[in-house]
Amino acid sequence: MEKGRTHHTTLARISRLAVGLLLLWSAFTKAGDLETFINLLLQYGFPAVVWVAPVITVVEAAAGICLLLNIYPKQVSLFSAGMIAVFSLVFLYGYLFRNVTDCGCFGNTALLKLPPWATFVRNTVLLLLLFVSWRFPGNATPAARKKYIVALGMLLLASFFAGYTFSHKQRPGKVHPLYQRAVKETALPQLMHASPDSTYVVVIFSYRCDGCWNYFDNVKRYNDPAIADRLVVLSVGKDSTGIFHDYFLPGFEIREVDEKTVAQLTQVAPTLLYIAGDTVRHVVQGAIPTRYLFEKNYLEIH
Secondary structure, three states, rough: HHHHHHHHHHHHHHHHHHHHHHHHHHHHHHOHHHHHHHHHHHHOOOOOOHHHHHHHHHHHHHHHHHHHHHOOOOHHHHHOOOOOOHHHHHHHHHHHHHHOOOOOOOOOOHOOOHHHHHHHHOOOOOOHHHHHHHHOOOOOOOHHHHHHHHHHHHHHHHHHHHHHHHHHOOOOHHHHOOOOOOOOOOOOOHHHOOOOOOOEEEEEEEEOOOOHHHHHHHOOOOOOOOOEEEEEEEEOOOOOOOOOHHHHHHOOOOEOOOHHHHOOOOOOOOOOEEOOOOOOEEEEEEOOHHHHHHHHHHOOOO
């Protein structure tokens, strides 16, 4: 009897370690690039996630820390299971009704991106592990002062990353892999023809991204030779109902492109590229600024 109890306790401890590490990894990958995480969540059609996203990362970090340090294992296991169940239901809704295929669980970490069926399998496994942890919590280790210090420090670090990336949008053009890259060294030649002596504004968006709809009136203002010789708009997916075109009346071609090819350029919708001299001079992700602000902040015209 005692042997079986020890076996269950060991299994529960391994379960808590596995789920705790995964939650902590999930929290920090999202906090490190919160803008990407927000854009993934906007595809679900819930604008309020802009404010909820930082909270999600901190809550995940806190749950992961508690599981790793065996603090309130029974309560935290139950809470974590409920959180994963809610996330799974939201992803199911997005997959069935919004054509969302990336749950956004690990931000922009390509290594951890899974097809929808594998995401549901993974979450089911996590729920089973948390059930074992809840069923056999063992004796919670007293949270000594040093454990509280470690937990608080990691929580504050997660909060810092979440707050910094949320409130201080970097100018992505200076850090993005495409910045100052020659066009021929990118996937752009597969999607458009660029002349070395011309300037281009390239906008990449998705019809199923609500944020992209919000910015499209700004996109239309770039269709002017005063800012670029040509505006190129690339869309992932199709406007199958025609509602988008009927509402915005773009007046220029929107080219439908392959998602895998676009993924070589960006993981964020919308994305704006400014090309001059056959080189990507600026990259703006997550938002399409008004033409005035783009000229002022990037081209320094005003």
